[in-house]
Amino acid sequence: MHVLTRKISMAKVVCLLWLLLFLIVSGFGCSKTPSPDQVVTEFLEKLKQWDYEALPGYFAEEKNIRDLESSFEGALRQEEDAFTAEAYRKAFSEKLDFKVISSKTEGNTAEVKVEITSINMPRVVADVVGKALPMAFAAAFGDEKTRGDVEKMTEQMFLNAITDPNAPVATTSAVFPLKKVDGQWKISGDEEFGESLVNALTGNLGKALEVWSNPALVALGRKAFAEGHPLGWRYSKNLKPSGNSS
Known part of the structure; x- marks a missing residue:
């Protein structure tokens, strides 16, 4: 009876060890990738x-x-x-x-x-x-x-x-x-x-x-600066993407 009990206990231990090993390997695999x-x-x-x-x-x-x-x-x-x-x-x-x-x-x-x-x-x-x-x-x-x-x-x-x-x-x-x-x-x-x-x-x-x-906006800024216009930058409100600085 004792021998049978020991065999069952060993089987449980082996199963638990295999399960633990599987979980460890799986965990390591996930963490590495x-x-x-x-x-x-x-x-x-x-x-x-x-x-x-x-x-x-x-x-x-x-x-x-x-x-x-x-x-x-x-x-x-x-x-x-x-x-x-x-x-x-x-x-x-x-x-x-x-x-x-x-x-x-x-x-x-x-x-x-x-x-x-x-x-x-x-x-x-x-x-x-x-x-x-x-x-x-x-x-x-x-x-x-x-x-x-x-x-x-x-x-x-x-x-x-x-x-x-x-x-x-x-x-x-x-x-x-x-x-x-x-x-x-x-x-x-x-x-x-x-x-x-x-x-x-x-x-x-x-x-x-x-x-x-935008080149046209830069040109407007330079023009306003050259003219000494303190609010020259406001001209940009009427600026179009393809605008001309003249």
Whole structure:
């Protein structure tokens, strides 16, 4: 009877050990191969934390991170004023939110669509520029100190605007392309992807800057500046995309 009981007990132990081994192996297998949406989520979390050193590990090639860095124009690592940089980063992190909308996998490639909510920089820029331009035009005819003071005031206005708890936000979508490298999912976006990501992270700032960099608008600004018109920038209300500066 004791022998039979011992055999049953040993059988239970063996079964439990096999079950435990299976669970351990399964768990390790899952942890070693994050899904495409998990990779994107982890990447955005690192970006939100400004953990720049960790970002290259999420890309398929070194060129991919260089393309992203080019899109950010070094903003992740270079800032003259450390205090201002930290304030910008804090505001960015507090406002940044994201949600995976869809994930599609085909063989060794995948696409993950994400909705990114961030500070609405076009609105912030429009508001600050609208307030700062009259001062800038007035300072243009002043001395170097006056121009420097206006520049500092404008920077402070930007800082106040983005750190405002009620700063406007915008939601923009971005599509992350991924591919498998040595069995691991990696982001494989090019410079175009980098630009779309930066655009989403800044609430479509890129599109706003396209408007401000319109050659006709630049020409109007120069004309107004040359004429000494303090409100010359208001002429832009009648500006057409294909407008002429004459």
